[in-house]
Every structure is written in C-alpha cells, then in structure tokens.
Amino acid sequence: MCADSSLRDRFERGLAAPICLTWELTYACNLACTHCLSSSGRRDPRELNTTEAKSLIDEIAAMQIFYVNIGGGEPMVRRDFFELIEYAVGQHVGVKFSTNGTRIDEVAARRLAATDYLDLQVSLDGVDAATNDAIRGVGSYQAARQAMDHLAAADFGPFKISVVMTRRNVEQLDAFESLAEHYGAHLRLTRLRPSGRGVDTWDELRPTREQNRTLYHWLIERPHVLTGDSFFHLSPLGAPLEGLNLCGAGRVVCLIDPVGDVYACPFVIHDQFLAGNVRAAGFGTVWRESELFVSLRDEGSPGACASCGSYDACRGGCMAAKFFTGLELSDPDPECVLGHGEVALAQKVEVRRPVSTSDHSRRVSIPLRTRA
Amino acid sequence: MVIAAPSVDFDASRAWALSSEVSLRDEAFGALAYHHGTRRLVFLKSPELVTLVRALGSFDSVNDALDAHVDAPQRARYYAALAALQRSDLLRVR
Numbered sequence A: 001m002c003a004d005s006s007l008r009d010r011f012e013r014g015l016a017a018p019i020c021l022t023w024e025l026t027y028a029c030n031l032a033c034t035h036c037l038s039s040s041g042r043r044d045p046r047e048l049n050t051t052e053a054k055s056l057i058d059e060i061a062a063m064q065i066f067y068v069n070i071g072g073g074e075p076m077v078r079r080d081f082f083e084l085i086e087y088a089v090g091q092h093v094g095v096k097f098s099t100n101g102t103r104i105d106e107v108a109a110r111r112l113a114a115t116d117y118l119d120l121q122v123s124l125d126g127v128d129a130a131t132n133d134a135i136r137g138v139g140s141y142q143a144a145r146q147a148m149d150h151l152a153a154a155d156f157g158p159f160k161i162s163v164v165m166t167r168r169n170v171e172q173l174d175a176f177e178s179l180a181e182h183y184g185a186h187l188r189l190t191r192l193r194p195s196g197r198g199v200d201t202w203d204e205l206r207p208t209r210e211q212n213r214t215l216y217h218w219l220i221e222r223p224h225v226l227t228g229d230s231f232f233h234l235s236p237l238g239a240p241l242e243g244l245n246l247c248g249a250g251r252v253v254c255l256i257d258p259v260g261d262v263y264a265c266p267f268v269i270h271d272q273f274l275a276g277n278v279r280a281a282g283f284g285t286v287w288r289e290s291e292l293f294v295s296l297r298d299e300g301s302p303g304a305c306a307s308c309g310s311y312d313a314c315r316g317g318c319m320a321a322k323f324f325t326g327l328e329l330s331d332p333d334p335e336c337v338l339g340h341g342e343v344a345l346a347q348k349v350e351v352r353r354p355v356s357t358s359d360h361s362r363r364v365s366i367p368l369r370t371r372a
Numbered sequence B: 001m002v003i004a005a006p007s008v009d010f011d012a013s014r015a016w017a018l019s020s021e022v023s024l025r026d027e028a029f030g031a032l033a034y035h036h037g038t039r040r041l042v043f044l045k046s047p048e049l050v051t052l053v054r055a056l057g058s059f060d061s062v063n064d065a066l067d068a069h070v071d072a073p074q075r076a077r078y079y080a081a082l083a084a085l086q087r088s089d090l091l092r093v094r
C-alpha cells in the first residue's frame, strides 16, 4: 500500500467500505493451535447458513469490496465451502483464504487451481515438524507440507506460506524463504498478538526485543516479503516498513465472525470491539453507522506516545496488543521498540488482562488424522 | 504503488481506457482501483483524476482528454499520474 501521509489521514477517518475485510466462515477447526487468534475449535450453532452467507456476499459485492479474506477456524471444514467461494468469485468478489491445509487433497487442490480470482495461504509456524507442531499440533507440519505438494502438483500457481513470527522461528527466517522458493510460493509473515488463545501463550512465544530487531532488518532488505502491514510497530527502528503504518481497525479493516458479529479487527474478538451483527442491520449499516466504528474514526490522540519522536512512524502501535495485555489504548504498544510499553506495564499497580467473551476452544483435544 | 514519475511507454497520442479487469470505488479522497487480474490495489488520490480516468474511454487520445479536463499548469501532473496507472496495467489501449 502507500504511505503517503495525506492519504493516511483520510484512512484514519474511515472509508465508504473496508479495504481489508476478513470473514471467518466457521469457528470449527480440526487443529487447536496454541496461539489461535479466534480461540477456534467448536462450530457455533448460530453460524450463518448458506443462504445468509450468500446474501452477505451480495452485500459485499454491492459495497464494492473487491476481495474478502476468508478464514476461521478452518474454512474448508464447512460443507458449503466451495459453493460459497465460487459464488463470491461469480459476484466479482475475489477470495483470499487462509487454511491449515489438512483438507487439501489431490481433488481439492485441482478444484482450487481451477477457480479464478482465488488466492490461498497455508499456515506454517516452523520449518520443521518439531517447531511447527509444538504450536499447531502433532501432524500439522506434515499435513501442511502435503497440501503444498498437492497445490504444486495441481499447478495452482504461487500460493502463500503464512507464518506467525514467534520466539521459536525468527531464527528460521532464511529457511522459510528457501521453502517458499522451493514451491514458487510467496512468503507472508505476520505478528503474533495476544488475541484469542494467544492471550495465554504470548508471554512465552512473542519474539524478544533482539529478535524483533533482527526481523525488522530482515524485512527492510526484503520488501517483496508480504506482512499484511503487521509490523509497523517496528518502524521506529529506522526507515518505515512497507505499508500504511497505522492501525486500520474499524477504519479500513474489520472482521465478520461466523455468527455474523462485526468486530473492529480479526484480533479483537471481544465484546468491547463488537460493532453489531449483519443479521440485524446488514453489514453496510454496521460499517457506516456503528457507534464503535464512528468513535474509532475520530481524530486519534497520541496519548502516552505524544512526547515520543517516533509517533509518526508507528502511531502508537496495535490496539489489540495493548488491549489484551491490559494496557490502555492510549498507552504505547506492549512491544514498543523503545521500551515504553514495558515501562507502561510495569507502572500499573495491577495488570488485568481482559477475559475472552467468545471462546470456541474444544474442551478435549482430538488427534489429527493425517493422510500418510 | 505510489503514483509518481512519467513513463516513456505511455503514448498519449493514442486512445486509452480503463481496463475491463479494473473496478473503481469512489472514496472521499478519490477512488480505490482494484485490478482483478494482478490483485493489486491502487489509490487514485483526487476526485479530478477519477473523473479523468473515467472519461478517457470517450476520447480519441489521452491528449484530447487532458485538453478537455485539465488546466495547462496541472497537465504534467495528471499525465504522470495516468502513466503510472498504465504501468500498473490499469489502462488499456483501445
């Protein structure tokens, strides 16, 4: 995207429709990753049905939202998955979807390859089974690699390998790059945030300050590596990273969850950031009129970052990361590269981390079936 | 995707139009342009540029469109913006 500052001001005041709309199709998932941002596992019985999902796609098309990021849960476990993505593409809504790969066999890979205007990313959090499976579960590495093999064999074209950066895999950056090259794939790196089940694992998994610095320099040298604008909190380390360098929540970004609830961003599935429901009002009305979104688009105040010379580079960082670590939204990002977030946390008499208001984790874990 | 420098390949004596693979969405700052083929999003940073881009298809050349829509002092800027759009594959020769 473009870092032009006049445009950034416009974006902070919100757009007619989101640029980056994520739609989680289901909370059902056959994995149970320890950092899952949506605490997925069990299907929610209130999930939008096929008819409701299609009318939502109609509205997305009418609002000229050019593409939708589909996720979950594992979107491919929905029986109408192909029906919905093919319907979206038919309405000229491009689909970018995110999958753990477990449902991509030969047949699915061929069907995906035959669909136009479809991008997909397979999640992988380590370049070897040991690193990956410690987070994503036993067998998940093998399943993801098999999915990639099937996609390559079906000539899908360049898919994405999507990696959440953790303390355990920053050292594997070069190896991830080689893996992506091996498949002719694009590498996409995103930030671990303390959202969903990540609340419980963030302390142990988040990159160290030194690792964040390594990551920043690695990214600066590789502008072709995709990041979904995730790491702008690192921009005060030097030249700004590619992207808008602002929190887009409720301004250019939002989430529609499986039951039709609209949140400011995929990383803030919490009542405090719930703007409304598409069943009641329709998505457009929620986007344009919800009190929450209108207030997020108000002239933001730099808060505790006001005296920091780097405010223009990082705009105080990520709202979700602040909220779920118990900081105020006017505080610096907990991973502020100048250390101000840690100071803010240390100064709290008592740090209270918010409790999840939408947990779909399975109570017992089921072992993953992998195709040998 | 910053709209900036002019391109030599962009022949303003020919007739161009918005590619059929591109959708425009009006916004207060101008418009978002999305290329469904390359999946790239480009920002048109003024409503005047959006009007010009939409009008291109009904002129015999880019020069004619510029004559009709843009004051002389602004001409180089708009020409450069169009050339950049063409480099992003948003415009097609008719």
Ligand code: SF4
Pocket (backbone or CB within 6 Å): A236, A304, A305, A308, A309, A310, A311, A312, A314, A315, A316, A317, A331, A332, A333, A336, A337, A338, A339, A340, A341
């Ligand atoms: S103090 Fe605030 S503005 Fe400064 S670098 Fe840290 S988070 Fe960014």
Ligand code: SF4
Pocket (backbone or CB within 6 Å): A246, A247, A248, A249, A253, A264, A265, A266, A267, A268, A317, A318, A319, A320, A321
């Ligand atoms: S809350 Fe964080 S993840 Fe969400 S849009 Fe803002 S910066 Fe991005």
